[in-house]
Amino acid sequence: MNDATGIAPTAPAAVHIDDRTGLIHDANIDRAAALALFDAAGDVQEGRGRGAIRRVESAQGRIVVRHYRRGGLVARLSRDWFVWTGAAATRPFREFRVTQHLHGLGLPVPEVVAGRFVRDGLGYRADLATREIPGARTLAERLPDESAEIDWVALGALMARFHAVGLWHADLNAHNILFDVSGRGVVIDFDRARFVAPFATSLQGNLDRLARSLRKLGHGAPVAGAPWTAFRRAYEQTIQAAAAAR
DSSP states (O other): OOTTTSSOOOOOTTEEEETTTTEEEETTSOHHHHHHHHHOOOEEEEEETTEEEEEEEETTEEEEEEEOOOOSGGGGTOSSOEEOOOGGGSHHHHHHHHHHHHHHTTOOOOOEEEEEEEEETTEEEEEEEEEOOTTOEEHHHHTTOTTSOOOHHHHHHHHHHHHHTTEEOTTOOTTSEEEOTTOOEEEOOOTTOEEOSTTOGGGHHHHHHHHHHHHHTTOHHHHHSHHHHHHHHHHHHHHHHHHHHO
């Protein structure tokens, strides 16, 4: 098993990995086209999570490019520089593989296209490219909008589906849950995620983290009331059904 992700290190046949140049990409896209995504100009959107994302037009369609940035106190020292511990442990390589694995399991995640790291001394900087989810808005963006109804039952069931396969999300918050134009929930940001035993009690920490995020954004009322109760009930019912089906 891979120490960083908890999944087998063998890359799927449809992926090209070049540890030397720091590129991982869908093998249906040639190397030059994958690299071009990270140099392309695009529309920059601030305020989602830890930094900006850039939307670019390409031969592969509309792509979202995210530059990895740090959060917390360490960001005062370096906003986007990470210590080098090997290619397989870099954030884009880890996130590409975890996200692709989840996509293969049929879970609602973005479709990864490419990732890259650029060495810088004893560290690196990095980016990830995924296909855009048209019309997507985060949970944080939808909550203040009175016309945007949140289906807490569906959201609870969605979280349970990820936990049923043992996915531990390192930073499950209201910015990392999207809703597409049809209202379907999609989870993003798996660069520090890993796989543990399905249904592990430690996975409950993800739900606690989400609740803290909602309170921090000023949405403590749903957490303290009926919406969160419905969320937890749907979560538990979906977990129980998944466990019984194993």
